[in-house]
């Protein structure tokens with residue numbers, strides 16, 4: 001029996017200040033188990049709702065205010081003293097630079113002061129690993145090759161994982177991310193921020209066949225996406241109809257519900273079709289779904305159904321890990337340790353807003 005190690009992970013790439021403590025049983029290159037001892041997320045939604053979107057400087061100031069209490073809370077919820085932590089992990093990028101700097105510099109300072117080594121983590125690898133079954137470590141080889149769909153506010157990509165340590169992007173958005181499209185559609189419909197959950201709430205009671213919005217790039221041979229044209233189609237539809245403010249309450253409600261449902265279905269159709277085409281081409285045994293947009297229950301339901309028809313295992317991030325969180329950063333750090341990635345001195349780790357997967 002190997003002694004479990006403890007990882008304290010920190011995430012501040014956008015508008016959530018998060019920290020988690022994980023206990024990992026590591027045996028050479030094999031992870032025998034990962035247990036989340038605590039996971040704290042302090043959201044800044046209320047702060048940014050007033051402005052209708054994330055203001056980077058405001059986000060950074062809030063991270064500065066929240067980071068110490070959030071880390072302390074994660075330590076105390078896990079009944080851990082800092083002295084029992086074996087590794088620190090922090091999101092290095094991609095993300096908003098003012099936000100990333102707060103987490104990275106905090107983690108570096110903590111590493112200098114305590115001597116605990118620091119593992120820099122790619123935010124997208126966090127989303128990638130968040131969908132793998134946490135209760136099934138060591139990960140069964142029967143899950144691979146795996147096709148992963150990562151859909152967030154900043155990214156939309158299809159990743160091919162040949163095994164738990166080897167992954168590469170095989171397709172991504174050429175313009176807006178899927179979450180960004182949800183947020184922009186919400187904004188033009190004057191729905192509150194953050195838009196994604198609002199659009200999906202209205203969509204759940206609307207008619208998805210009411211308006212035939214375009215499915216950009218659905219038949220292109222590659223695995224790339226484009227969502228900016230879809231958003232513009234919604235904009236033109238709204239512009240070419242009677243102004244929302246002049247509609248009666250009942251008509252307004254129906255108008256909004258149908259636009260949301262039709263837009264959402266157009267986005268889902270493209271996401272699922274491309275993901276399944278990739279799964280077939282690479283003979284995937286499983287498909288995974290993660291990132292903020294994976295909280296969309298209609299996307300989860302339809303992808304699950306499609307995978308069942310093809311006899312492919314369907315994995316989705318638990319709801320607690322769909323939005324930004326530090327638990328997924330801890331899991332990615334455990335994978336990095338298992339892979340044997342050489343650790344850098346903390347002084348050579350810098351926030352990198354454009355870090356690629």
Ligand code: KG4
Nearest residue numbers: 152153154179196197292293295296323324
């Ligand atoms: O992963 P995430 O928390 O942050 C980034 O890394 O970007 O993703 C946030 C995105 C936002 O665009 C938000 O509107 C979207 O996820 N989102 C949703 C839903 N919940 C969150 N989009 C569609 N349906 C939802 N239920």
Ligand code: ZN
Nearest residue numbers: 152292323324
């Ligand atoms: Zn994210």
